Amino acid sequence: MGLLRMTLTHCMPRLVPIFTFVLAVLFLLVFAVFTFSTPTVYAILGLWSIVFGIFLILLALILIVMLCMYSNEVKFQGYMLEYSVKFLNQNPHAFIYIPVFFLFHVGLVALILWQHSCYSSYYMGSGNFWKLTSSGFLDILNILEYIWGLQFLRDACNFFNLFR
DSSP: OHHHHHHHHHHOTTTHHHHHHHHHHHHHHHHHHHHHHOHHHHHHHTTHHHHHHHHHHHHHHHHHHHHHHTHHHHHHHHHHHHHHHHHHHHOTTHHHHHHHHHHHHHHHHHHHHHHHHHHHHTTOSSOOGGGOOOOTHHHHHHHHHHHHHHHHHHHHHHHHHHTO
16 A cells, blocks of 8 residues: 555655545545444444444544645645655655664664563563553653654764765
């Protein structure tokens, strides 16, 4: 789905924001009809399936109203996407930044989770990692380290861009 959207964005950048809204409304309405018409959903959720279907229809209506009320912003998103397509056509090596950033971000998340496991292992009696017991001040430091790591990754991408 992501590759299809990227291809559509590259071919027709001004229309992709409108297509996104329209597809979201269509998917919400299809799921609402599926929720109302399928006995399996009713068997699982009971009367909550009706509430869930109405909620999906309300979300679709909200998206339709947003598309109408914020049409200038949607057009502006199209202009920005067109500019990004021109930028990526002139600088194709920028495509490398995205997967590298994701790879480093996954490593940062793994580091943070490992540190949380190490910090909280002293404080919890069981080996349940997802218990998420608080290790006090070390949790605050862990969150600050994550924010600092994200800022470092952002600055590293900007710094790498200077030497191309």
